[in-house]
Amino acid sequence: FEKLKNGLKNTKDALASKITGVINSFTKIDEDFFEELEETLILSDIGAVTSANICEALRKEVKATGTTDPAEVKGLLKKIIAGILEGENELILDTKPTVILVIGVNGAGKTTTIGKLAYNLKSSGKKVVVAAADTFRAAAIEQLEVWTQRAGVDIIKHSEGSDPAAVVFDAVKAGIARDADVIICDTAGRLHNKKNLMDELKKIARIVNNNAPDSRVETLLVLDATTGQNAVNQARLFKETADITGIVLTKLDGTAKGGIIIPIKEELGIPVKLVGVGEKIDDLQPFVPRDYVEALFE
Numbered sequence: 001f002e003k004l005k006n007g008l009k010n011t012k013d014a015l016a017s018k019i020t021g022v023i024n025s026f027t028k029i030d031e032d033f034f035e036e037l038e039e040t041l042i043l044s045d046i047g048a049v050t051s052a053n054i055c056e057a058l059r060k061e062v063k064a065t066g067t068t069d070p071a072e073v074k075g076l077l078k079k080i081i082a083g084i085l086e087g088e089n090e091l092i093l094d095t096k097p098t099v100i101l102v103i104g105v106n107g108a109g110k111t112t113t114i115g116k117l118a119y120n121l122k123s124s125g126k127k128v129v130v131a132a133a134d135t136f137r138a139a140a141i142e143q144l145e146v147w148t149q150r151a152g153v154d155i156i157k158h159s160e161g162s163d164p165a166a167v168v169f170d171a172v173k174a175g176i177a178r179d180a181d182v183i184i185c186d187t188a189g190r191l192h193n194k195k196n197l198m199d200e201l202k203k204i205a206r207i208v209n210n211n212a213p214d215s216r217v218e219t220l221l222v223l224d225a226t227t228g229q230n231a232v233n234q235a236r237l238f239k240e241t242a243d244i245t246g247i248v249l250t251k252l253d254g255t256a257k258g259g260i261i262i263p264i265k266e267e268l269g270i271p272v273k274l275v276g277v278g279e280k281i282d283d284l285q286p287f288v289p290r291d292y293v294e295a296l297f298e
């Protein structure tokens with residue numbers, strides 16, 4: 001929690017402290033208050049739609065409770081935000097193996113996240129195999145290998161330019177042979193060619209289905225929190241291409257734009273499952289809505 005709290009410091013200054021300021025500056029909870037609150041939310045990367053929804057929900061709560069006490073209004077707002085963020089926030093690992101496909105644009109933190117996730121899962125006693133199915137760049141395979149060595153897990157790789165589906169095929173075979181709990185697949189999750197990505201993901205899903213028919217597939221989209229509203233737009237585009245089951249929001253540490261977690265869930269309905277709070281191997285955390293809200297508004 002301390003790491004999350006420290007990581008969210010700038011977001012706290014940019015979002016929560018401003019909201020608290022607005023709440024404390026009004027003696028009456030009237031339309032002027034809601035207008036200023038909405039404007040503050042919009043200016044803090046929450047987006048127009050989500051900001052309006054939050055204010056509408058707060059209007060109802062304030063009316064229902066009849067409160068004018070700033071501390072209570074803040075409490076209601078925290079509850080509303082936590083409510084938005086709640087969903088299927090946990091990774092579901094109830095099949096053996098579970099296959100986790102990781103997609104996202106270059107630089108978002110895909111490789112780092114896979115390394116951290118492999119480490120976390122291994123530390124919790126899971127056997128993990130990583131598939132280097134982003135075969136587009138040799139550097140991607142090498143980097144991933146460094147991370148799997150750090151995490152102490154197996155990697156299945158082919159040479160650069162080879163068929164990603166063939167790598168996944170080998171990884172699934174190896175995973176089953178080695179009694180793996182989780183197979184994490186790096187993919188060339190590029191957006192500039194939507195049809196290619198869609199075809200590639202379909203092909204990978206087919207391979208998984210044919211070779212491990214009972215396994216659940218989680219598709220995680222890695223987004224860089226520092227890109228703010230752009231990350232929300234990216235998620236919207238990826239959603240048209242893939243059945244995303246969860247978001248990993250990276251680089252939450254240091255950015256002031258950590259509020260975008262709220263519109264991502266509210267507008268796209270995709271739960272955030274993991275957050276990156278640093279560059280080290282133990283800097284990936286499960287996302288707990290209540291902790292996030294507490295860290296922001298404490």
Ligand code: GDP
Nearest residue numbers: 106107108109110111112250251276277278279
């Ligand atoms: P990829 O191109 O998507 O595979 O991105 P990488 O995993 O190579 O990450 C790109 C850069 O972001 C690297 O310098 C990482 O150290 C950095 N990075 C990834 N996740 C985090 C995070 O949670 N916090 C911080 N501060 N940096 C991160």
